[in-house]
Amino acid sequence: MAVWATVATGPLALISSCARSDEVVRTQPAPAARAGDMGASSPDPAGYAELFLGLWLRSGSDEDGAAAQQLHAMAPSVQPPRWGEHVPAAERLTAVRSLRQADGAWSVTVAVQFKQTEAGAPDKAVATESDGAVRYFALPLVIKDAGMSVGAARAFVVPAAPMEVAAPAVLEEPASPYGTQVPDRSPLATTVGEFLTAYLGAEEGAGRYLAPGITLPAPTSASFTAVQVDAIRAAGRTDGTAGADGGVTRVQAQIIASDADGGRWPLSYALQLKARDGRWEITDLQSGLEASPGKKETSDTSSAASRRGTATGAQAPGVNATSTSAHGEAS
Incomplete structure (x- = not known):
């Protein structure tokens, strides 16, 4: 009886299954990509603006030329x-x-940096308002991307003519953290001067002034023959002597580098140094705008080194320096 009952209910189950509608599986829609998520692929209008303004300036010399046609x-x-008698020429x-x-x-x-009138040129005897000047123009642009893949079509248009605007305002110089004059004949001043002389190619052996594990590539194109140190100032109090091992100080050196042609280059270098075995060693080439720590740096405190991680030579590299760990790998 159980077997016959099972056989009898099979067709009924099949009919019920066919009569019931398919179950709908709901899926969450993929979140729309936000503008911030596509920052690497967002249109960059700077190049189009430079291209358009260059064509706009050149089209004033020939209304039927290639620049004017491309501009249209x-x-x-x-x-x-x-343009009238004197044609402004953009240099950059x-x-x-x-x-x-x-x-x-x-x-x-x-x-826009305009070319300066060449002295003695007969057709440019009279200087114009744009002669050698830097002027600023604001352009409106509308840019659309057709896709995110490489080579996807992109369209843009400049809906209105450029407008000349005022130059950016010049800010006041920030207060310098380097307020202590380093004595001229101190070990700190001597190390900084000798290192920069070697670093800029006037002498050899810049590597001997670097802390262990620090690599600081020198500029290969420099052809300086002499380096004169004008002033060295430190961030924090120091008498220029190397105190206990691990003491850290930061300095900014104002120098004059002379090249083989007699040129004099006023340069500024911000360096971080660490005391070891009674001498100063270069640990970093910096920008000079690094934030000062909460506690003033001194040349005879090892706590500064522990805070900044310079005791092991594995601190975050600065402008052009790299450090190596104890295993010899680049940090």
Whole structure:
């Protein structure tokens, strides 16, 4: 009876299954990519702005030339300039600010450095207002990307003519953290002067002034024959002597480097040094704008080295320095 009951219910189960609608599997939609997630692939308007402004300036010399035709293709509603007797010639264009206005809409400020009139040139005897000047122009751009893949189509347009704007304001110089004059004949001043002389190629052996594990490639194109130190200032109190091992100090050196042609180059170098075995060693080439630690650095405290991680030679490298660990690997 159980077997016959099972056989009898089979067709009923099949009919019920066919009559019931398929179950719907709901999936969560993929989250839309945010603008911040595509920062590496977002349009860069700076190059288009430089290209357009260069064509716009050149089109003023020939209304039917190639520059004017390309300008019309990029911005159909923008009129080219018309130059008079003296034609301003752009020597260099550099985008200095890109400001996003909306989705795909940008305002880009481009600095234009104009060529200076050549002395004695008969057709350029009279200097113009743009002669050797730097002027700033803001351009509106609209850019659209057709895809994220390499080589995807991109379209852009300049909807209006450039506008000349004021130059960026110049800020006041920040207060220098280097307020202590390093004595001229102190070990610190001697080490800094000798290192920079060797580093800039006037002498050899810059590596002997570096701390163990520190690599600081020298500029290969430098052809300086002499280095004169004008002033060395330290961040924090120091008399220039190397105290206990691990003591750290930061200095900024103002120098004059002379080349083989008689040129004099005023240069500034910010260095970090560490005391070891009674001498100073270079541990970092810095920018000079690093934030000062909460506690003043001194040449006779080893706690500064422990805070900054310089005791092992594995601190974060600065402008051009790299450090190696105890296993000889680049940190």
